[in-house]
Amino acid sequence: MKKDSLRLRLVFAITSLLFLIVLAISPAKNYFREYRSVQRDFRSLGMSRAKSLKAAQAYQKRPVAIEQVWLRDLDRVDRCTTCHLGVADPAMADAPEPHRLHPRTAHTPGDLERMGCTSCHAGEGLATVRPEAHGTTAEAESPMIPLAYLEAGCGRCHTSEKVSQASLLSRGRALMTRAGCYACHAVRSHEQFRSEAPPLNTISVKTGGEWIHRWLKDPSAVNPNATMPNFHLEPKEIEELTHYLFSRPVPRDLAAAIEKASAEPAGDAATGKKIFSESRCISCHTVEGKGNGSAPELSKVASSATPGWLLAFLRDPQAFDPVTRMPRYHFSDQESRDLVAYVTAEFRDFDAPKEILEPIRVNQTLAENGKKAFSRLGCFSCHDPIQGEATEKFGPELNGIGEKRAASLDFGKRTDLARNPPAWLAAKLENPRSFAAGLRMPSYGFNADDTHAIVTALLSLGSQPVPEAYRPPLSGSPAPIPGGAVGALIQRYRCLSCHQIGTQGGDISMAPLTHEGSKVQRDWLVDYLMLSFTIRPILEERMPVFRIPKDEAVLLADAIESFYVDPSIPEDPFAGRPEPDRNPVEGQRLYVTLGCRGCHIVGAGGGYYGPPLTDTSTRLKPGWIYAWLKAPQRWRADVRCPNYGLSDTDALRLTAYLGTLHGEKAGAKVGGKK
Amino acid sequence: MNTISLAPLERWLRGTAVFRSIVRHGASETNRNRSLIVFENLFLHVHPVKVREKTLRFSHTYWLGGVTLACAVLLVATGVPLMFYYHPSVPQAYRDMKELQYVVDNGVFLRNLHRWAAHLMVFTAFLHMLRVFYHGAFRPPRQFNWVIGVVLLIVTLLLSYTGYLLPWDQLAFWGVSVGTNMAREAPVIGEKIRFLLLGGNMVSENALLRFYVLHCVVLPVGLLVFLAVHFWRIRKDGGVQGPSDDAAGSIDEAGS
Incomplete structure (x- = not known):
């Protein structure tokens, strides 16, 4: 009995001791957390770098504690500064990480309290341990944006296409617009996006079966400026699609215009050549690679479109495609004939077979299959977008793609890739169908630089809209485009294809029109509109000669004089000066x-x-x-x-x-x- | 030596009104006094006045009911501090899990203790029932306590299930989605049950709030009530029953 009780006491003592040790593990782990030693290092580093005794004492007095920036509007807490204590401390200018001072940027050091760290860098702001905070584990909630793609962070708030000081991001976004990503993928603030792909309702009178075959096989082989990607179609699919395209009815007015144009006599190619260079076609188009490249390559255009179609199109491009960027020139009937004569004589593919522009006899069964293929492949997204139904896109939504963690991305067959979002996105762009069988995204043939830029733009797509308080002020108000006769002229000459007005418009011209009325003299402008000449000879892109009649030029110049002015520009700067x-x-x-x-x-x-x-x-x-x-x-x-x-x-x-x-x-x- | 010098102090202490209000009996080691200690104490009186020595042996019950009770106590002890750090709302719930991990001192320990104790409680409750079953302890006069035990098992399982949703992560969301969809398959009333459980037609903030209230108030109170009845019945039914072969006679003796 006595012996038993002694043994029990021993067992009790030992288990109690073990229990205490087990209980002590958690407080011990708590005490030896990494950030504590980092903060102690910072303290001694600060004391050794302090310029004065007082400063040194301030470092010494710093308590070891979790630091955080609370971003109320973003509903976010950033604790990065628990370890990165020196981000705003000038004494830490060249200190080793994690103590180093943050480099100067547009937002540092001024906006640290307002924007925290994860607004730009992403990562897990709540975390106080390194792998979780940096998101280096595959399961990490929000991986940090790698430095090579850091401009994606700018894009989380700056949602406009062009972001100053973020050239890579801007380039990526411009490439996405050009490639028409938003036609198939829903992205916030691009709901109204409309692809520039031409409507296909006149294709049966524009070109021939052989040309469509060649184009569908690989558009960039036919036209190096092609924005249409390669869908890697089967020969059977190409055949069916061709029959379908030829089975589509041509709108009556366009058919009549083309028919009339085809019956006209041929013009004079020599005069046409003069008009071609005077009209500055290569401000947008290229001829054998020379030119701006924002419009199709023209050197083989006569082998892709019939002369009648070209003539009708040239006279009124906007009737063929309401959103084309091509302006409507004031050519006389004879001038347009001359121009088409020059184009058909010079710009043809001499290796192409004669029948490249021959129409085909439509087989109804193939055409029916082609119609199915047209919707199965998503061709309608760019060529026949259903207006007003912007919510249902052909491809998956891209909002939030930049915040995805590696674990929730489907790497499929691509076991060769690094398990991180940028690698996944880059591979998706380079070879979209390599992940699994049956994927439908076409290949765009982006080079490595373009891919890098587009991945940056994709990583900038967050899942949540930017809160009101963080929306950057619009750079330049969206200047209004007037309606009425002036608006019709701006539409007709497609001023916005090259010039910027406010935040709208293309970037071919170096001269935005937003403040043009405050800039140039009215009389000069009237003359310039009627006969534009080269202002900066170094630029390849020049204002085309539209042959604007005097009354129209006056109307436009007066409108610019009164509409597009900046009130901050003084009328007479010398007023009141000595x-x-x-x-x-x-x-x-x-x-x-x-x-x-x-x-x-x-x-x-x-x-x-x-x-x-x-x-x-x-x-x-x-x-x-x-x-x-x-x-x-x-x-x-x-x-x-x-x-x-x-x-x-x-x-x-x-x-x-x-x-x-x-x-x-x-x-x-x-x-x-x- | 010390006891001698402290004796007057102890006498004075035992004489005070406060002491006599709390401890209402003397210190003498008599049978009567021992009984009084038990009778006059709410917490002790659910326990039998006398316990047979052999029932204390490990092989008699394998301490399974005791371990289950210890888990329940531990769960309350860790659950209350966890409630300090937890908001049953959609934007906050999962973030609070992260806060426990990243900021709260010993937060991970607290949460893991709660979690593992919960798993262990379910496990030992099942083993406890198996032990009772194989020892034939569900037979009269303990048939009522067996039914109470079944109710307690169900309450334990419900506690475990409602707690599963609270972290508000993917596992929780889908676990509860699947679970409540199973409830829907019940004939006639299935849809109603699901609606009642979730406070809606899908796992949403209403479901989170319901599960939270069930987990932290309704079910623990239910557990406490039934536990009290359970222990009281053990005492009334003559204490814990071990293996029936050598103890069969003693049951009949002890049975009231």
């Missing part, structure tokens, strides 16, 4: 010392990077010159003209000097004074 500010001689001296000559031509000499300034007084308004000189980059971020930080007086003097330049004679006069 006399010495108007001194053109001082201004000329500045012109020489600042080296303006390097880029601009005045009189006989000067560089040709910038526009010549010879006729400045008749072209530009003084208020604009002054506003430009004060801050050239305010009007376009990528302007190369240096911002010299001129004082008001210097800017005015330079304005006064430029205001004396009236063509060659006047330039010589001022020069003569010297």
